[in-house]
Amino acid sequence: MIWECEWCWPQVPGELLLQPRVRNIPISSSLNSIHWDKVGEAFSTTRAFQGIRARSSIVAWHDIVWHPKRIPKHAFSLWLALRGAHRTRNKLLAMGVVQSAMCVFHCGETESTEHIFFQCPFLAKVWREVLSSCNIPRPILPWVDEVQWMSTHAKGNEFQ
Ligand SMILES: [Zn+2]
Numbered sequence: 001m002i003w004e005c006e007w008c009w010p011q012v013p014g015e016l017l018l019q020p021r022v023r024n025i026p027i028s029s030s031l032n033s034i035h036w037d038k039v040g041e042a043f044s045t046t047r048a049f050q051g052i053r054a055r056s057s058i059v060a061w062h063d064i065v066w067h068p069k070r071i072p073k074h075a076f077s078l079w080l081a082l083r084g085a086h087r088t089r090n091k092l093l094a095m096g097v098v099q100s101a102m103c104v105f106h107c108g109e110t111e112s113t114e115h116i117f118f119q120c121p122f123l124a125k126v127w128r129e130v131l132s133s134c135n136i137p138r139p140i141l142p143w144v145d146e147v148q149w150m151s152t153h154a155k156g157n158e159f160q
Contacts, residue, residue, distance in 0.1 A: 005029050064150050081117060082147060088112050117143040 002008060005027050009019060036043040037051065065079050080086050089111035093101040103111040105122040118124040118140050127140055141149060 002027055061147050061151050064147070064154050067154070081113065081143075084113050086113060086116070088116065114143060117146070 007019075007022065007027065009016060034043070035041050036047060041047075059082075061082050065075050065082065077086075089098055089101040089103070092098040101110045101112075103109050103115060103120055105120055107121050109115055109120065111120075116123055118127045124140055131138065131140070138149075140146070
């Protein structure tokens with residue numbers, strides 16, 4: 001397609017689909033090479049990913065999920081909770097996966113995100129113990145306020 005530094009297209013009636021797209025690309029007489037983004041820039045998977053992904057705005061709870069000492073499994077579970085994406089029994093019942101949405105801790109309530117964080121009496125007791133073990137003397141807050149409290153007080157590896 002390139003012959004003696006010029007585009008050279010096969011003789012066909014009409015124009016090939018590719019021709020308008022490459023018509024204004026300058027042809028260099030130097031050796032061919034592959035670059036990413038700009039001439040002279042080496043390819044990297046990170047830069048390719050950054051180039052093709054859609055960036056979202058940074059959320060307030062970013063630091064409590066993606067802190068340097070995170071345990072990936074815990075970070076993922078917290079991220080699901082913050083996105084309201086845990087498959088709680090009320091959602092599974094709506095999908096026909098389970099026959100009952102009752103909380104598995106037998107408190108008599110429907111299991112939902114709000115219930116497990118921390119309206120369920122059993123899970124509220126567990127959370128109170130966690131707070132106590134971490135020397136955090138405060139009552140349990142609604143989930144949104146728990147997230148806000150943690151975002152405000154967790155800086156680096158410590159609570160403030
Ligand atoms: Zn419960």
